[in-house]
Amino acid sequence: MAKKIEVPFNGTKEQEAKLLAALAQLKIDHGGKGLMIAALQKAQDIYGYLPEPVQQIIADELGVSLAEVYGVATFYAQFSLYPKGQYKIGVCLGTACYVKGAGDVYKKVCETLGIEGGQCTDDLRFSLDATRCIGCCGLAPVMTVNDDVYGKVTADQVEGILAKYRA
Amino acid sequence: MVNLKINNIPVQVKEGTTVLEAAKIAGINIPTLCYLKDINEIGACRVCVVEVKGARSLVAACVYPVNEGMEVFTNTEKVRKSRKTTIELLLSNHKKECLSCVRSTNCELQKLSVEYGCDEHRFEGTKSEYEPDLSTSYLVRDNEKCILCRRCVAVCKSVQDVAVIAPARRGFNTHVACAFESDLNDAPCVACGQCIAVCPTGALHEREEIDDVRRAIADPEKVVIVAAAPAVRAAIGEEFGYPIGTNVEGKMFTAMRMLGFDKVFDVNFAADLTIMEESNELIDRVTNKGVLPMFTSCSPGWIRYVEYYYPELIPNLSSCKSPMQMYGATVKTYWAQKEGIDPRNIYVVGIMPCTAKKFEKTRPGESASGYPDIDAVLTTRELAKMIKASGILFDQLPDSTVDNPLGEFTGAGVIFGATGGVMEAALRTAAEKITGKPLDAIDFKEVRGIKGIKEAEYDLNGVKVKVAVASGLSNAKELCEKIKKGECDYTFVEVMCCPGGCVNGGGQPIQDAYTRRQTDLRAKRAKALYDEDKNAKIRKSHENPAIQQLYKDFFGEPGSHKAHEILHTTYNKRKKR
Incomplete structure (x- = not known):
């Protein structure tokens, strides 16, 4: 099981008002039932991700339990429980990168930062996602940090690469 | 009606029947795993697959409706192989x-x-x-x-x-x-x-507590007391092969003594005590314009539900401790004093059809003597397990009776274990207190039965009492919403957390999905309790001589200062997260 990372929640009153309005509109447009996915999409549009306080609002407004909301939010890959970090790390796990050892690189990033794919460090600096092919298989294995692309990465290089973004 | 053949046996069933149910009528059982009648009918596990002639693939019998002319095969090589692989994958x-x-x-x-x-x-x-x-x-x-x-x-x-x-x-x-x-x-x-x-x-x-209880029994310093809730006697027999709904109270008492408990009391006694306090509280609320409707407070799951989900209704909860807690509190105060035993050396065990009781004993304010009212709670299943592991041949045991004085009980105490039982017991006592004369008919049949919500209105010497009884929290929720909105004017409401009441509690013997499909556990177990009530010599809590003695010697009268200190408690709002 993925370890839970405590990320500070910085939601604003404006965001909450926006979400409540969006949920009210959904209820008007679609009646009372079957709103969960639409509600989660709206919330993710507003907050960028779906932390517990946001899911709690959805649970209260839709009259379902938090466990049910969490169940749906964790079922679909489009929903994220963590915000994106200041530096968004992508490690390509497409076929070419994978056979060239991207799995080890990915594992090393996880270990170094103490997070898993889809998560974000508690200081909001780094987030990690496993990506599919980003179109430069000649450089496999490939890792990206925001717009910087690193090719032929080995697990040993990971700490050095991350260090550049820590300062 | 729909005609179909199952394994070449013609069957006629109502439209909308599932293949699973139709097969049962044809005398054929189809195995299931995820299926639970009326509760979980989702066709997820694929253990109940059958072949249907003309169908593209195997279908899940638990959710597949019958069609006219359908031909179903439940035991072909293909079916068996599929089921086997499914189980092996699990x-x-x-x-x-x-x-x-x-x-x-x-x-x-x-x-x-x-x-x-x-x-x-x-x-x-x-x-x-x-x-x-x-x-x-x-x-x-x-x-x-x-x-x-x-x-x-x-x-x-x-x-x-x-x-x-x-x-x-x-x-x-x-x-x-x-x-x-x-x-x-x-x-x-x-x-x-x-x-x-x-x-x-x-x-x-x-969470098992068997080892704790065994340690206490083995400790020569400890006086270990046991008592079972009403519903336990109606179900524990199932663990020893008795038909569902057999009351094995006498053998249970004998087995408890053989396990080494020093005294065998009965929570039924404390149920009678609860009625004394609760009916007194009800009359007080009615005459002094207290918060109404008053809710029963015997079911710790229900208490937790109110504390989490309807904290605004906490004032409606009776302040009475549950029968189990009253039993423990009385043992460690009244009985300890009477016997000259330091309550510190008394270890009180409750045998409960319930898991929430394991939580209830840890609540703050449940230690009248300065020591916890209850030291350990074993479920019905745990007691059975202890009996089996002790080499006791349950079915060969002679019957015995409880020890006194905290064992004697009435029919009113017995029916606490079924939904509506507390209400009926309370009405028997409250009615006589209000009217001041003996009741002619003491059966309040309107509040019996396994229906989720029951309502009735009684005229007690000019005092109109409107009551409701709910079991299962979805039913309780319905009542709570109505009460919150002011859509009803009940005087007294009984709620049991588990559907059917304690007889169907989470600590009772587990019956598999097949048995639950055939049998209404709630009704059968409840019947055992109502039968015991029917045959009881005394059927009203306030006529229990041991209870009368207890008030005379110790508490004074129901609702006295002492009774409040020892037999009543408080509740607090709980945050959901």
């Missing part, structure tokens, strides 16, 4: 601890595996790894034994309407979880244990 990701598992020999997965001659090692590979949830005082959840049938999820959602567990993530990572993977102790769980009662495997079970 076994491939199951913590196979069968030799020591709490559910061994009462596990639906194990039973199917044996029936189908499965190879438990046919598929080897990655296994899910989860830490068992040991966070609560009442329940253990081990996801490594979970087969994702979702029966627990369904009962938590549709029967109890709290849904504190739900499936999370997907694919191989799917597991049953509380929101944000929190411990159960941090979730607004009411502790009812209905999830345990419906779990086909050992993934859910109570």
Whole structure:
């Protein structure tokens, strides 16, 4: 099981008002039932991700339990429980990168930062996602940090690469 | 009506019947695993697959409706092979601890595996790894034994309407979880244990306290007292092969003595005591314009529900401790004094049909003597387990009776174990107190039966009493909403957390899905209690001579200062997260 990372929640009153309005509109447009996915999409549009306080609002407004909301939010890959970090790390796990050892690189990033794919460090600096092919298989294995692309990465290089973004 | 053939046997059934039900009529059983009648009918596990002539693939009998002219085959090579593979796949990701598992020999997965001659090692590979949830005082959840049938999820959602567990993530990572993977102790769980009662495997079970009790019995310093709740006697026989609904009270008392308990009292006695206090409180609320309707407070799952979900209704809860807590409190005060024993050396055990009782004993304010009212709670299942492990041949035991003075009870105390029982017992006493004359008819039949919500109105010497009885929290919720909106004017409301009341509690013997399909456990077990009441010499709590003596010697009168200190408690709002 993925370890839970405590990320500070910085939601604003404006965001909450926006979400409540969006949920009210959904209820008007679609009646009372079957709103969960639409509600989660709206919330993710507003907050960028779906932390517990946001899911709690959805649970209260839709009259379902938090466990049910969490169940749906964790079922679909489009929903994220963590915000994106200041530096968004992508490690390509497409076929070419994978056979060239991207799995080890990915594992090393996880270990170094103490997070898993889809998560974000508690200081909001780094987030990690496993990506599919980003179109430069000649450089496999490939890792990206925001717009910087690193090719032929080995697990040993990971700490050095991350260090550049820590300062 | 629809005509079809199952294994070439013609059957005629109502439209909308499932293949599973139709097969039963044809005398054929189709195995199931995720299916639980009326609660979980989702066709998820694929164990109940059958061949239907002309159908593209095998279909799930539990959800597949019959059609005119349909030809179904339930036992072909193809069907058997499919079922076997399904079970073997489940076994491939199951913590196979069968030799020591709490559910061994009462596990639906194990039973199917044996029936189908499965190879438990046919598929080897990655296994899910989860830490068992040991966070609560009442329940253990081990996801490594979970087969994702979702029966627990369904009962938590549709029967109890709290849904504190739900499936999370997907694919191989799917597991049953509380929101944000929190411990159960941090979730607004009411502790009812209905999830345990419906779990086909050992993934859910109570937090056992057998060893604690054994240690206390072995301790020469300790005077160990035991008493069972009303519902226990109507169900524990099932663990020893008796038909469902057999009252084995006499043998149970004998077995308790053989286990080494120093005194065998009865929570039925404390149920009578509860009625004295509760009916007094009710009359007081009615005459002095207190908060109405008054809610019963015997069911700790219900209490937790109000504290979590309807804190604004806390003032409606009777301040009476539950019968179990009253029993413990009385043993460690009145009885300790009478016998000249330091309450510190008294160890009080409650045998309960309930898992929430394991939580209740830890509540603050439940230690009248300065020591906890109750030291250990064993479920009906745990007591049976202890009896079996002690070499006691239960069915060969002679009957015996309880010890006095805290054992004597009336029919009113007995029926506490069934939904409507507390209401009826309270009405018997309250009616006589209000009218000041003996009741002619003491059966309040309107509040009996397994219906989720029951209502009745009684005229007690000009005082109109409107009552409601609910069991199962989805029904309780319906009542709470009506009360909140001011849509009803009840005087007194009984709520039991578990559907059917304590006879169907989360600590009772577990019956598999097949038995639950055929039998209404609630009605059969309740009947055993109503029969005992019918045949009881004394059927009104206030006529119990031991209760009368207790008030004379110790409490004075119901609602006295002393009674309040020892027999009453308080409640607090709980935060859901």
